[in-house]
Amino acid sequence: MDTWAWVAETPASWDDRKRQVLGGLDPALFGLGRPESGDPLGDEWWRVEDGAGRTLGYGRLDGSWGDAEILVLVRPDARGGGVGAFVLAHLETEAGRRRLHYIYNVVPHGHPDPEQVTEWLAGHGFVRNDVGELRKQVPAGVVQNSG
Known part of the structure; x- marks a missing residue:
């Protein structure tokens, strides 16, 4: 793993870096x-940069309902290298700082690889509930372990 930085985007807006990380997928x-470029994005966003300043991925946290919906995005050529786990760990820390109890994700209909994403989330402790969300309790003590 390179030295990766977790960079808050406040306020977040749509830009070419996000478009590249999506790798051709429809936002x-x-x-x-x-x-469009420059349009504001809701929720809280962070990007992951490598030591050369290249954007490798994004994390989004929507904590507006007491728990937090998350989004983990990794640049296609950086997948499989731990960037997603890095994003997820930092989103858990951010949720812990906000004293949220659960983080969750819904794999959207039309996702090009829903089984792989679902398996990845399950491998990181997410469990599907009766409304199709993949949920994970924010671990106790995650705030103390923040980085």
Whole structure:
């Protein structure tokens, strides 16, 4: 693993880095609509940068309902190298700082590889509930382990 940075984007807006990380997928697939460059994005966003300043991925946290829906995005050429786990660990820390109890994700209909994403989330402790969300309790003590 390179030295990766977790960079808050406040406020977040749509840009070419996000478009590249999506790797040709439609932003609407992830509930982002069809933004134009510079359009503001809701929720809280962070990006992962390598030591050369290249954007490898993004994490989004929507904690507006007491728990937090998350989004983990990894640049296609960086997948399989631990970037997603890095994003997920940091999102758990962010949720812990906000004293949220659960983080969850819904794999959207039309996702090009829903089985792989579902298996990846399950491998990181997420469990499917009766409404199709993949949920994980925010671990106790995650705030103390933040980085």
